[in-house]
Amino acid sequence: MRPLFHPAIEDVRPEAILHALSDPNRAAIFASIMRAGYVEACSAVAALGDRVIPRSSLSNHFKVLREAGLIRSERHGVEMRNHARWEEVEARFPGLLAGIIRAYAAQAEAAGREAGT
Secondary structure, eight states, X not given: OOOOOOOOGGGOOHHHHHHHHTSHHHHHXXXXXXXXXXXXXXXXXXXXXXXXOOHHHHHHHHHHHHHTTSEXXXXXXXXXXXXXXXXXXXXXXXXXXXXXXXXXXXXXXXXXXXXXO
């Protein structure tokens, strides 16, 4: 099997992080990994709310997150274990991830209020 690319933390670029998290699905996947500590199977985050992400799209989302330096993926048999690199990224770019995650949460809250009216 081909080795997975994980950038060193000093090579992680803010524009790569912004690109990776600009997609709401990837942001939700990253938030799920952060909450869980790690995710063993990509299929564990396939259902995001009322939508299901196809397996081929999931693979690409994980690749973008990994190559942006947001997650670390390790092979365990036929499964991948994905860990958030929150602490490393937070140390390099203080407040960046928290700001992005808060913005998505505020947007989802506003959409929920609008749907309720």
